[in-house]
Amino acid sequence: MxxxxxxxxxxxxxxxxxxxxxxxxxxxxxxxxxxxxxxxxxxxxxxxxxxxxxxxxxxFDDRDFLKLNYKEKINVRKDIGMLFQNTALFDSLSVEENVAFPLRMFTTFTEEEISDRVNFCLSRVNLINLNKFAPSNISGGQKKRVGIARAIALNPKYxxxxxxxxxxxxxxxxxxxxxxxxxxxxxxxxxxxxxxxxxxxxxxxxxxxxxxxxxxxxxxxxxxxxxxxxxxxxxxxxxxxx
Amino acid sequence: MKFLQNFGEYILFLKAVFTKPEKLKIFRQQIITESYNIGNSSYGIIALISTFIGAVSTIQIGYQFEGSLLPDYLIGRIVRDSNILEFAPTITALVLGGKVGSSIASEIGTMKVTEQIDALEIMGINAASHTSFAKIIGGVITIPMLVLYAMILSLVGGAVSGWLSGIISVEGFVKGLRTGFVGYNVVFAMTKAYTFSFIITSISAFQGFRTVGGALEVGESSTNAVVYSCIGIIFFDFILSQLMLF
Incomplete structure (x- = not known):
């Protein structure tokens, strides 16, 4: 809550x-x-x-965000996923790299585990066979779904x-x-x-x-x-x- | 007053940039990518410009020597010193200020206006550091290498143009290059190269990062990055020359 x-x-x-x-x-x-x-x-x-x-x-569930220090705020932010109006996908990364991005930054997963999680998130949003595409080469609806996949990659609470x-x-x-x-x-x-x-x-x-x-x-x-x-x-x- | 405010913001930006990266493995990869991008996209234009600057300086110095009693090989010596001390580091930096600087500012500026920077912040990533640190390090590694490359090519261009125009033989030019060589001049030139590379990359990243608005503002940031980088280069060219040569 x-x-x-x-x-x-x-x-x-x-x-x-x-x-x-x-x-x-x-x-x-x-x-x-x-x-x-x-x-x-x-x-x-x-x-x-x-x-x-x-x-x-x-x-955020008993954590007063504005009173937290920098490191504590980062911990809260790791629980947040966000889908932006314009998707805000990273242009320089492919679809799968976008979804893998938070996993690479914040987990100690192996490449194989990251790949499994990415495929799971993309299949969860009904996107298959687009892993290697650049965000500029997919439709608006597909971008939104990649955005959702990236937002849920770390199992967010919010x-x-x-x-x-x-x-x-x-x-x-x-x-x-x-x-x-x-x-x-x-x-x-x-x-x-x-x-x-x-x-x-x-x-x-x-x-x-x-x-x-x-x-x-x-x-x-x-x-x-x-x-x-x-x-x-x-x-x-x-x-x-x- | 506005200058002081901007300078203060620049210092705060640098403070945010130079923090421990989230993941060293990713940071190393970013540095390799940025170094490659800067070097690979610039070596052609630098080769062209530096070769022709060497060629033109040989012809112009030869023109000055015409009818004088000075030995021809001194043309090689003057071309060497002028290129090592000034042309190679400064012209290369000014060219890269335009090319690399505008590229960095527009890339980061576009990330800013398309909310990619916000996405990083919300994930809990230091966006200033993530977008700019590797670019600055990549520039500081690669730009001095391009300056060294420009020095060599300018001397080659000078020798070839002297030979083709009949102003001086290759042997005479090489004799001039080897006469009174001062190693410190190269140290001075490389000090300038490292300073200029930091100026270009950090100012451009800062201009990109402070972009607010849309496509028009991205263009404005890109222009500002080039203008302020060039001003920084010529200002520090003067300061370093004063500090290191006298």
Missing amino acids: IIVENVNKTFGNKHVLKDFSAKFYKGKCNFIIGASGGGKSVLMKCMVGLITPETGSIT LFCDEPNSGLDPLTSRLIDELIKDITIEYQITTIINTHDMKSLFVMGDNIVFIHQGNKWWEGEKEGIRSSENNELLAFMEASEF
Whole structure:
């Protein structure tokens, strides 16, 4: 479980996160939704440690990330997998080298063990016979799947997905959604998904946090969204044609 | 004020870069790859430039000697000293500042804007060190070798152009090369080469690493890397000449 409490973040005069608090549960797909510029990406970057908030706490299963020293933070980060919006695969490495990268950096596995693990992760995301391809030579959907394979290579406890469906066709989008959902349940990962895609939310969302102008505007299960009396949330849903 | 801020950021960047690598085996492999990339992509252009600089300097010095009472073999001596002391290390560094510097800055800059650097950070890897340390070491190993190679080729180019143009015979040129040879000049040139290689690789890596934005900013970082590397080279050329030759 990840608990975010009273997080504040400003950039110059702009107060992007205002006393933000939320809980993200283990074994569930936790969604962060909201309009562009509302603070979703900043919140996610704060949670993975790319941005340090001015105040507040971010706790990963009793480990207060902001109070940890450098080495302790690295240990937490080894438990984090992240799927980036643009996949962020390493251009200079092949598909299999991308997936093997965290294993080579953080484990004492032999080359044979690394190869086995890479093949397992790639088959888990239904990618076969692409091991030697460069990221530039595969499709957007395949890149996303390689990104997921790399994110789960070290058996993470926490999986962050930034706009996992952006730029994908509806079928591929559905495949990626199902994959993330299956992995979350199978490995009991705390998954946090930052998205605008309401279709994904209604298919796989367990816990929803609606962020508006840096504030948590609404939190609950997807079934509660339609009956919500929160005008901003309803306007957001209406604009998404749901 | 802005210069001081940038310089401070550069020092902090270097502090982050020079840390113990996560995995020595991977680091060694990275150094080999970077050294190979720098050397393999540059030896052709360096050969061409240094040979022609040697050739041109021979012809120009021969032109200065025309009608004088000075012996011809001195042309070889002057070509040797000017190439070893200045042309080979400085021109090579300026060329590599453009070629290697822009390549390093654009590679790291692209990694930055495509979130590959963020991916490294989230994995718990020191991204500054992982992306730049091996490039700096690779440059410091390879660029001085290219300077040495440029020195030799410039003298060969000088001898050939002197012979082809009829300014000086090969024997006369070689006699000049062997007259009053000072080994310290090579030490001085190699000191410059090591200094310049560090300047090129570290400044370019720094410029790449601080890229924020998109393709336009990557181009800007690449240009800045070349400009600041060249300024650093000519500045330290002056400082080292003052410190080591007098």
